Amino acid sequence: MLAIVTRMRKSLSTLALLCAALFGYAFAQFPPGAGTSLDVCKYFENVTDVQTLTSHEYVAYEQCLYYFLANKAQHTNVRFGTIHPIATLPPTYAEDAPKSVKVQIGQITLQHFQLNEFLKDLQIVGYMQMEWEDKRLAWDPSQWKVDKLKIHAASHIWIPVLSSQAFDTSLRNDDAMEVRKITVSPRGNVSAIVSYSLKTFCDDTDFRHYPMDIYKCCYQLEPHFHQEIIEFGIDGQPVFTDPKYFRDYGWSVSGTIPTVNLDPRVVSQLNFCINLQRSTNSxxxxxxxxxxxxxxxxxxxxxxxxxxxxxxxxxxxxxxxxxxxxxxxxxxxxxxxxxxxxxxxxxxxxxxxxxxxxxxxxxxxxxxxxxxxxxxxxxxxxxxxxxxxxxxxxxxxxxxxxxxxxxxxxxxxxxxxxxxxxxxxxxxxxxxxxxxxxxxxxxxxxxxxxxxxxx
Structure with a gap:
């Protein structure tokens, strides 16, 4: 038993000497502070044409541009003591920024709908275009040789979070929204696609004209956060249907032109309606x-x-x-x-x-x-x-x-x-x-x- 213990002590001593030798060699090759001077983005300083970059190199180049803008916003908003302000603070905190954020709603597209004639409610699925301006995301195109920056995660920048108000009370549990395909221009103009799944109750007072009656189903969108600074804008286009995925299921579907509430005393609202008329001639x-x-x-x-x-x-x-x-x-x-x-x-x-x-x-x-x-x-x-x-x-x-x-x-x-x-x-x-x-x-x-x- 004593011999076994003596052999184990010798083995541990040998292993400790070997580890000390390896650590000393590494310390000699890479002294402290040498790693802090390395910057991955230095690799792209001499890039004159981004077309020569491979796909993974271009993604890394976009990440360098994003972290450059995020670091700049961090130094500008250091007085607020906020971590990652480019994602947590609205664009109104930028220098020379307006007091409100104008969110422009573009084309609203309907891909699928499901009408429950017993409960008189309508669920729609689709997407809409949304644009706003954030000066903190602006860059010099001559320095960074890109004319468009793709944001790979919605949590990397500030985005207007919208919610559907079925009544004047609270958010419905069946509603969902997802912001994707976020791109930024050199001027700081942000555009995104918002996928939505909304549900509301329909007005069926036109039941007098059955079987050619019309269901009028209206939706109301509001900012979920920062309601006091967000203002909606529209381009005057009605709600469209996607010809690739849309199926009418025996209904004639038409969308109204969205409207916004311009009264500054209340929360900004975006309203649009979907009209469904029964078109089954049989x-x-x-x-x-x-x-x-x-x-x-x-x-x-x-x-x-x-x-x-x-x-x-x-x-x-x-x-x-x-x-x-x-x-x-x-x-x-x-x-x-x-x-x-x-x-x-x-x-x-x-x-x-x-x-x-x-x-x-x-x-x-x-x-x-x-x-x-x-x-x-x-x-x-x-x-x-x-x-x-x-x-x-x-x-x-x-x-x-x-x-x-x-x-x-x-x-x-x-x-x-x-x-x-x-x-x-x-x-x-x-x-x-x-x-x-x-x-x-x-x-x-x-x-x-x-x-x-x-x-």
């Missing part, structure tokens, strides 16, 4: 054909013939209208709007069903009154009026088969009283035919006027 045809077929048959029922035939046709039309109502319930019920508006097609269908029901009731009452046997003739003015109506409006001059049989029976009877009773009954039936024609015509006229008012 749904429109499916709903409109059922409505118009029932309405046209109801209007044309007056030309069918006798009162009994008209009642049968109107009952058939009423059955079709009830079947169409079930179709409306299956189609529209899942998309009922938040407002009390009723779609025009459904309102027309409802009005046609009510008028058809009133017409059926009126026809049944008049038919029942015409079947009552009477022994006295109608008033003279009623006979003349019914003759005028039935003569000039030929569609009302219709007599049922039972009426003709009764008239033939009355004509073959030898009794003058029977003949007179049949004659009186014929006059009464002609009068009721004229009354029925006028009543049904009035109901159809009311329906046509109501249709014009509903539209």
């Amino acid at each position: 749904v429109k045809i499916e709903l409109s054909v059922a409505t118009w077929v029932g309405s046209i048959l109801f209007v044309c029922s007056i030309f069918i013939g006798s009162i009994r035939n008209q009642i049968l046709v109107k009952l058939f039309v009423l059955l079709l209208q009830f079947l169409a109502l079930q179709l409306f319930s299956n189609r529209i019920a899942p998309h009922l709007g938040a407002s009390a508006a009723t779609p025009v097609l459904l309102a027309v269908h409802e009005f046609a069903m009510v008028m058809n029901t009133l017409s059926i009731v009126a026809s049944v009452i008049i038919l029942m009154m015409s079947r009552i046997r009477r022994t006295l003739p109608p008033w003279n003015w009623l006979i003349k009026a019914s003759q005028i109506v039935n003569r000039f409006v030929c569609v009302f001059n219709t007599v049922g088969e039972s009426d003709e049989v009764e008239m033939e029976k009355g004509g073959n009877s030898p009794s003058s009283n029977s003949f007179s009773g049949s004659r009186y009954q014929a006059d009464w039936e002609a009068a009721f035919v004229a009354i029925h024609g006028l009543v049904t015509s009035l109901i159809i006229l009311i329906f046509l006027l109501g249709y014009l008012l509903i539209n």
Whole structure:
């Protein structure tokens, strides 16, 4: 055991002597302070054409330019005692800088959208261009042979952080923004692409025009930090859709021109809206054909013939209208709007069903009154009026088969009283035919006027 311990001590002594020798050699070759004089960016001092640099050398050259600007900003803002001021302090801290930062919003592009018709909210994904000026990032192009500096990380410089305000309260959890593709010009003009994913509630008060209704979904962007110094500017271009990635999914999408709030007493705001109109013609045809077929048959029922035939046709039309109502319930019920508006097609269908029901009731009452046997003739003015109506409006001059049989029976009877009773009954039936024609015509006229008012 003692021998083993002695051997371990000798080995450790030998290892210590070897380490001391290596450290002494390194100290002799690289004395203290020699490494502090090395500067990697000195390698690029004699560069006259950046085109001769390789890709990794050009990236290193951009890093040297960035650290040169960051070191300059550090010395300028040393009185504030801020670490890395070029990334933490806004551009208003630069020398001779204005008191506010003008953030110019360029083209807003929409790449994808997702509409939830049950919750009435819209989520959009896309990007927009953003520009602002930061004098601390300006450099001399004659000294640094580049006309554009690419910032590889958004945390390296100060950027305006935006947030979407769904209401006047706070930021929504479903919203996200990312600043990328940041470039700087020699004058200090910074441009960037902001990718966004925003969500908002939509205004569906246009549900009256279903299935051609319009959803109006508006968004509001505000500065999340430094709200008192940031001002928005716009270029007057509407919201665009990216033809490479955008899919309409059966909706006609249009964007408004963004607007800004220029009132200095409130926080600067950027507002824009997305309008979505349903463009599925199959749904429109499916709903409109059922409505118009029932309405046209109801209007044309007056030309069918006798009162009994008209009642049968109107009952058939009423059955079709009830079947169409079930179709409306299956189609529209899942998309009922938040407002009390009723779609025009459904309102027309409802009005046609009510008028058809009133017409059926009126026809049944008049038919029942015409079947009552009477022994006295109608008033003279009623006979003349019914003759005028039935003569000039030929569609009302219709007599049922039972009426003709009764008239033939009355004509073959030898009794003058029977003949007179049949004659009186014929006059009464002609009068009721004229009354029925006028009543049904009035109901159809009311329906046509109501249709014009509903539209």
